[in-house]
Amino acid sequence: MVEKKIPKATARRLPLYYRYLRFLHEAGKNRVSSAKLSEAVKVDSATIRRDFSYFGALGKRGYGYDVEALMNFFSKTLNQDRLTNVALIGVGNLGQALLNYNFRRSNNTRISAGFDINDKLIGTIHQGVPVYHIDDMVEQLDLQQIDVAILTVPSEIAQEMANKLVEGGVKGIMNFTPIRVNVPESVRVHNVDLTNELQTLIYFINYYQELDDAEEEVILDEDTGELFVED
Numbered sequence: 001m002v003e004k005k006i007p008k009a010t011a012r013r014l015p016l017y018y019r020y021l022r023f024l025h026e027a028g029k030n031r032v033s034s035a036k037l038s039e040a041v042k043v044d045s046a047t048i049r050r051d052f053s054y055f056g057a058l059g060k061r062g063y064g065y066d067v068e069a070l071m072n073f074f075s076k077t078l079n080q081d082r083l084t085n086v087a088l089i090g091v092g093n094l095g096q097a098l099l100n101y102n103f104r105r106s107n108n109t110r111i112s113a114g115f116d117i118n119d120k121l122i123g124t125i126h127q128g129v130p131v132y133h134i135d136d137m138v139e140q141l142d143l144q145q146i147d148v149a150i151l152t153v154p155s156e157i158a159q160e161m162a163n164k165l166v167e168g169g170v171k172g173i174m175n176f177t178p179i180r181v182n183v184p185e186s187v188r189v190h191n192v193d194l195t196n197e198l199q200t201l202i203y204f205i206n207y208y209q210e211l212d213d214a215e216e217e218v219i220l221d222e223d224t225g226e227l228f229v230e231d
């Protein structure tokens with residue numbers, strides 16, 4: 001197999017092209033001119049033509065690009081066809097809400113297995129997703145080639161579960177528990193905290209309301225980086 005090297009800058013722009021092509025496809029568009037594409041993705045048309053040239057002649061003069069063909073092509077190149085299975089650890093209130101949602105807007109990400117210790121849940125299927133006993137987790141992660149997990153267990157066992165996930169070879173954990181879990185550097189953890197988000201929102205509402213009410217000049221303190229309103 002001949003492997004073609006493409007410049008990193010070109011590779012970085014591919015998701016941009018792909019996203020826009022998908023948008024056009026979903027809107028029922030069959031073709032797109034290079035000028036339109038250039039305007040939408042904010043990349044000049046000469047660069048687009050050069051980028052595309054690494055993948056062979058994809059456009060036709062006077063016709064533009066075939067949206068579906070191009071989209072399928074980039075989809076393959078970007079590995080978008082590969083489905084990412086995600087494990088859900090803890091199928092309680094929050095876990096079940098996430099199962100009901102199950103990332104419907106994504107074509108390539110879905111929760112494929114839930115794990116819990118509750119006998120009422122084990123062996124059942126929620127929204128098409130089987131719930132296994134937590135003792136089967138390491139085995140299932142391997143069987144289903146799962147690299148990513150969502151952690152929605154009680155905080156007291158968050159670290160223990162994180163250890164188990166590391167043992168099972170996951171590379172990423174989306175952590176909903178309030179505990180900051182310790183994992184090896186090779187594993188990525190994203191902490192999601194709705195309380196934090198809400199409080200930040202409330203802070204901004206109050207803060208900007210105060211600024212609007214004051215209608216005075218806003219001063220930036222360059223030493224501290226703080227903004228304040230002059231009386």
Ligand SMILES: NC(=O)c1ccc[n+]([C@@H]2O[C@H](COP(=O)([O-])OP(=O)(O)OC[C@H]3O[C@@H](n4cnc5c(N)ncnc54)[C@H](O)[C@@H]3O)[C@@H](O)[C@H]2O)c1
Pocket residue numbers: 089090091092093094095115116117118134151152153154155157175176177178192193194195
């Ligand atoms: N980040 C946020 O914004 C946010 C919001 C709500 C809840 N939470 C957190 O999410 C977590 C779950 O909250 P919840 O309301 O869904 O709780 P819950 O009690 O309804 O669900 C927890 C589930 O974990 C299961 N479980 C307990 N021990 C287990 C084990 N050893 N192995 C596997 N499963 C086990 C329980 O059986 C239960 O089904 C908590 O840590 C909570 O603090 C975070």
